Amino acid sequence: MIGQLEITKLSVNPNFEVTLERLYELKEIDADLDEDEEDEVLYPSDYAFSVSIELLTQLYKRLGESFPRGFSSLESRGGINLIWTEQELDKEVRIKVPVSPQFQGSLYYRKGDDSELIKNPCLDQVYQYLLWLKNTYN
Amino acid sequence: MNQLSNATILYRAITKKRWINPDTKTIDAEAFILRFLERKGEYEKALSAALKPEQTYNRLSKCFGVIYFTVGDVRELGLDAIQDKVDHVSIINLPDPETHEKEAIDIAVKLARKAQLYCDWLENPYRKYPHSSS
Numbered sequence: 001m002i003g004q005l006e007i008t009k010l011s012v013n014p015n016f017e018v019t020l021e022r023l024y025e026l027k028e029i030d031a032d033l034d035e036d037e038e039d040e041v042l043y044p045s046d047y048a049f050s051v052s053i054e055l056l057t058q059l060y061k062r063l064g065e066s067f068p069r070g071f072s073s074l075e076s077r078g079g080i081n082l083i084w085t086e087q088e089l090d091k092e093v094r095i096k097v098p099v100s101p102q103f104q105g106s107l108y109y110r111k112g113d114d115s116e117l118i119k120n121p122c123l124d125q126v127y128q129y130l131l132w133l134k135n136t137y138n
Numbered sequence: 139m140n141q142l143s144n145a146t147i148l149y150r151a152i153t154k155k156r157w158i159n160p161d162t163k164t165i166d167a168e169a170f171i172l173r174f175l176e177r178k179g180e181y182e183k184a185l186s187a188a189l190k191p192e193q194t195y196n197r198l199s200k201c202f203g204v205i206y207f208t209v210g211d212v213r214e215l216g217l218d219a220i221q222d223k224v225d226h227v228s229i230i231n232l233p234d235p236e237t238h239e240k241e242a243i244d245i246a247v248k249l250a251r252k253a254q255l256y257c258d259w260l261e262n263p264y265r266k267y268p269h270s271s272s
Binding site: 022026030032033039040041069071072073074076077081083085087092094096106108110113115116117 | 154156157159160161162164166167168171172173174175176177178181199200235239240243244247248263265267
């Protein structure tokens with residue numbers, strides 16, 4: 001019966017939505033800034049942006065409801081930093097998506113004063129460290 | 139210029155909104171990583187700071203707030219702060235973000251932890267040339 005039909009909205013983890021929205025904000029044109037006047041890159045490259053979207057999407061496919069809320073910032077060459085922090089555990093994970101394939105990406109992870117950096121990490125390494133971020137035992 | 143004492147307070151403009159973590163409102167390491175200067179084709183050699191808050195942003199097109207820390211905070215990390223103009227202080231000896239990426243982030247994380255927000259204009263940034271469309 002039509003009256004009993006319910007449209008089920010697909011449930012999307014809000015942490016993924018927010019993280020993705022914050023990534024898109026990096027592409028928004030800022031009317032207060034003129035690229036000709038500033039001695040710095042103001043927006044991420046198309047390469048960095050598309051790789052970041054693909055990375056977040058692949059991570060969400062794996063993590064689902066466990067996908068943590070993160071944010072992104074502009075890397076000064078025009079790459080993108082994808083950043084997740086866990087303040088109570090004093091942990092953070094930072095992924096640098098480079099401006100172009102000629103540059104290396106990286107994964108930086110830190111707990112307290114102990115940190116490591118992995119050059120050109122694979123998807124599985126990023127996935128594992130996002131799981132580690134919320135893990136209270138290591 | 140006179141050598142700055144460890145107790146001297148330094149101010150730094152927040153030129154990127156995302157230097158502040160939107161969830162925790164804490165200062166992100168990116169605020170203390172040397173930036174690539176496109177026209178020069180190289181990384182800046184030092185971070186800019188000032189002795190008065192208004193000196194940090196009065197030449198900027200846009201500013202999202204001001205953070206502060208002390209010269210002692212800088213020196214504890216093996217860096218130094220040199221007053222090179224009346225209205226400008228350079229924070230020197232920071233690692234190159236390309237050749238010493240891990241060290242650059244480590245130092246930036248530590249400095250970000252020590253720094254505090256002096257004023258937060260994230261939602262209503264200072265603009266050198268205010269426009270009516272905002």
